[in-house]
Amino acid sequence: MHTRVFLLSLIFVAGASPGLACAEPLSAPASCKIQPVSFEGWKAQQISNQWVTVTIVPQLGGRVMQVTFGNHPYLFVNPQLKGKYFRPLQAAEAGKWFNYGGDKIWPLPEGTQDAQHWPGPISDVLDDGNYQFKVLSQDDVCRVQLEGPADPRTGLQYSREISLGSDTPAITFHAVMKNATEHPIRWSMQSVTQYDTADAQNPVKYNRDFWAFAPTNPHSAYSDGYRVRAGLADDPSFAVNEGWFTLHWLYLENEVWLDSDAGWIAVVDNTAKFAMIERFQYVSGGEYPGKASVIFYKNGAAVELDENGMPALRSANWQDAPYYMEAEINSPMISLAPGASYALDTRWFPVRAGRELKAVTSAGIVERLVAANFTADGLHLSGVFGVFSPGTLSAHILNAQGNEIAVVALHPADPLNPVELDQLVPVVEGADRVSIHLNDARGVDCGSLGEAKITQPGKSR
DSSP, X not given: OOEEEOOOOOOOOOOOOTTOOTTOOOSSOOOOEEEEEEETTEEEEEEEOSSEEEEEETTXXXXXXXXXXXXXXXXXXXXXXXXXXXXXXXXXHTTOOOOOBSEEEEXXXXXXXXXXXXXXXXXXXXXXXOOEXXXXXXXXXXXXXXXXXXXXXXXXXXXXXXXEESSOOOEEEEEEEEEOSSSOEEEEEEEEEEEEOBOSSOTTSBOTTEEEEEEOOTTOSSTTSSEEEEXXXXXXXEEEETTEEEEXXXXXOEEEEEOOOSSEEEEEETTTTEEEEEEEOOOTTOOOGGGOXXXXXXXXXXXXXXXXXXXXXXXXXXXXXOSEEEEEEEOOOEEEXXXXXXXXXXXXXXXXXXXXXXXXXXXXXXXXXXXXXEETTEEEEEEEEEESSOEEEEEEEEOTTSOEEEEEEEEEEOTTSOEEEEEEEOOOTTOOEEEEEEEXXXXXXXXXXXXXXXXXXXXXX
16 A cells, blocks of 8 residues: 655754764664574574564575565575475585575586586585574674585685664675685675565466566676576567666576666566665676676576477476576675685665666655646645655755755655655745655655656646
């Protein structure tokens, strides 16, 4: 259900407190918690607050096995492997990879040509090792650490910290790869997140309204702004429009690479109207594997040649090829001296949103752009947004020179309720433009959700 914003009085509010960042924890008793739980038959640990629950299974390569926002679970959990565990050596001897699902860290580049490539996905201590779990803080911020064993094949050792504040659903990841050898090594690290694309009402079918988005690089090294790495080159799942790459999930196996430099991707379940925004820091001039900063992989049916050299459809059964999509964020290639380490920092923002995504800002997402119109009754403001933090919307009124002349407090907003702005406010003399901002619980400005020039009756924007 949308939260509709109606007429309020004009209020002039003070500026944001200096030195504070939006969504930093409040100085109040913690409302996040860390606790051991049983999850689908595994011994797990949960970090939670009023908005979101993060479930971690340390034994399974330190995986985040599920993230739930409201009552919506995001991640794929393999139904055939629930509660099971296979030691890496045991799995390797069987020549298998056990895809439990969830979110994990993998090395790049992949391949079998030499020791500088990871022959994955495979069962090894990076993917399946028993990671040591440690609580680092449980005050205003709940922070845990997962530290894995060293991998003799790659020379890598992984650890990561996962943090959740008390007053926002944002989840912070600090992943570290360390050179655990006595010689130099060179690798990229990637965050690999498997999103569930099954139909929530009938899991034997797939969700036909599942999407992913990423801005294309205006100076892309790929001719179409993306590169199909595996699968159909003309896969109807993919499109580029007005600088955005769009993926409409279909049950066709494919892997697509993007050299996106915007620092975010969006994964959207349009049926449920829940989205996840993953943010990362793009390194300008960094040497990304295959030039890709972002990879999307669709699990599904694939065409291959049978033993007679005839085309055949492989893995067309959902039990053999389950419904999921991987969203992968890559680091550049990094040379590590013995004992040296490198960190990949990402942040997830669960939010209410559908496929009509228009923009992603520091404060939230935009589904309908801000509009501002003079009317006989006042200044009419409209737009549809999803916010990353609980707080209050405000309208910043600007004059023709771009100077702020007033701030109008609008209405509380929270991450679990999309905000449909539909409001009349008094006209301020000299008003020319309006910018809609989100202020958190302390009044700290989280940033703009969009800006519009005020139009006169009968005139277009």
